[in-house]
Amino acid sequence: MILQCEERLSVKGEARPGEWVTVSIGGNREKTCCQSDGHWEVDMPPLSAGGPYLLEICSSKEKLVYRDVYAGEVWLCSGQSNMAVTMGGHLRNSKLDENDFLSNRKSNPFRYFSMESIWPSYPVVWNWIAKYCINHYQGLRLKGWNDCTPEKINSLSAIAFFYGTYLSRQLEKPVGLIVNPVGGTAEYCWIERRLMQKEYPEILSDWYNNQKVTIWMKNRAIQNLGKRAVAYENLHPYYPGYCFEAFIRPVKDYAIKGCIWFSGESSAQLNDTGQFEKLQEMQIRNWRESFGKNFPFYYVQLHGMNYEQTFGEGLHYFYPEIRNSQRRLLSQIPDVGMAVSYDLSVMDNVHFRNRKPVGERLARLALHKTYGKGEIMPCGPLYHEALLRDNFIYIKFDWAEGLCTKDGDKPKTFEVAGKDKCFHPAKASIAGEEVILSCREVSEPVWVHYAFDEYPIDANLVNGEGVPAACFEERICKSVKSSSIESFPDIIE
Structure with missing residues (x-):
């Protein structure tokens, strides 16, 4: 048996109405009287992780003993x-x-x-x-x-x-x-x-x-x-x-x-x-x-x-x-x-x-x-927002440190649509922790999605620890001014 450590534990059972029941584990001992409906319950203090503990439940005529009990x-x-x-x-x-x-x-x-x-x-x-x-x-x-x-x-x-x-x-x-x-x-x-x-x-x-x-x-x-x-x-x-x-x-x-x-x-x-x-x-x-x-x-x-x-x-x-x-x-x-x-x-x-x-x-x-282990990346890249600048779509992700593709190729399965939600494949490139998209078939981009298919096995975006990005579909945010797009000639092409 494994009991949850460092939390109060509820132990309950059935006995004859009015009968006294004693529960003991880890040096703690609690006693209660069985209710009129035949049920009893006690709260035990938290146990430290580890063991083995001995859990004993006793009444005047019966004793239950559970050995090899651990808290974790x-x-x-x-x-x-x-x-x-x-x-x-x-x-x-x-x-x-x-x-x-x-x-x-x-x-x-x-x-x-x-x-x-x-x-x-x-x-x-x-x-x-x-x-x-x-x-x-x-x-x-x-x-x-x-x-x-x-x-x-x-x-x-x-x-x-x-x-x-x-x-x-x-x-x-x-x-x-x-x-x-x-x-x-x-x-x-x-x-x-x-x-x-x-x-x-x-x-x-x-x-x-x-x-x-x-x-x-x-x-x-x-x-x-x-x-x-x-x-x-x-x-x-x-x-x-x-x-x-x-x-x-x-x-x-x-x-x-x-x-x-x-x-x-x-x-x-x-x-x-x-x-x-x-x-x-x-x-x-x-x-x-x-x-x-x-x-x-x-x-x-x-x-x-x-x-x-x-x-x-x-x-x-x-x-x-x-x-x-x-x-x-x-x-x-x-x-x-x-x-x-x-x-x-x-x-x-x-x-x-x-x-x-x-x-x-x-x-x-x-x-x-x-458990507060901040050094462990909890998940793959998770969509944060999509911004439109000069008809290029800049997608920001959370948990995108080391953003890359698992096969070294360009990001795949990104698609863009206008108000009609008729999606077209988009060209994609990675810049830091963002993905930049362009799609000449859509003059006024409104929607973007990634790996949005029943069987999106070609999706290849991952973070530095190799954890895949989550699938998503979202509306693109309003246009914002951009100073230059010269840093991304591969997108322009």
Whole structure:
């Protein structure tokens, strides 16, 4: 077990009404009387990072003893299938070396607690046992805390593994991961139903015919439950609020440092970025309220895939639009961060193979923003503003120290448009920490975007540490006067 260090810990349980319960750990001892409803709770003082600690919980007739308990950094790792892809799946395409495992795991253990679905939403018909368990929120396989050793990581999320490894190595503290992604889910699956009834009730009505719900999710739910399934006669993980009840409510009293999140694919089938942004904000706020703290929330900007070429003409996902929404949310929600993944995309597979860079990019965010390691670059170049001077567009970025391209070529996939939003490829050049664009096809530039495609694998802009720039689309700011453009003859040509 890993407990969150340096924060007060809530320990709770059940006993006979009126019975006294004593909790002790790390030299601290607290006593409480069980309430009339059979529940008790105590707050324990913060523990210093390290261990092992001995946790004892005693009543007059029972004693629970937990050995080998450590205090460290606890992170929730959640989302949909790209967070769920396990190390077992990752290792079918990649190999690990000695550096991927921690040499100091005896003094600073690295462990995970998996909340695995017994009946994932694969394309099969569930039997009555599966339906019964899903209806009663009993569809989890809990295996307790496991060490992240070569023998025990096959069922662990690959992104979570690489995130925790990078974090543990940098912090030199015990690290614990609570891992509970559910493949195919959308944001509303993870939001408490009472909050949606208050702030977004339209997502709750007539789910199977609701135009705000992804068709793919409806069809998979019907396949799992059977064609005769009636909405809410049987529950399903894709229903609004289900994953909150099954995967978040059981752990909301467990102290965590923060959360990493990978989702958005299901929402990308809908051309509704307003809904996505609203639900993502609601989810983060709901979770913070439930855990009782404004913890950091770091998420992945969507990868890419060529759906039309892979599955047939007419199938289109709004990946670029969702990526841009994810970027916009950085300025709308406090204490969040975003790691890119489009450079790892595979044209014909929604589950790209190389998981390690995503885990490490998420860890960069945590190390810089949460743990104050200012020497670590938190992310790749992030759009700041676009200014128009003499019909040249000057794009400024944050986190752009050492701005360059990964292949040594000119920056690619920049496009410019006028008011009509008809985009044309732009010539691009790097000047310091800016990119300068020109586009003769657009006489009055109004819009600019970068890597704005379902499968933007040609995008090549990175910072000095090789971290890719985030995708974006933005309106160009008003024209400003410029003294000279003679410094950029390559753009003029």
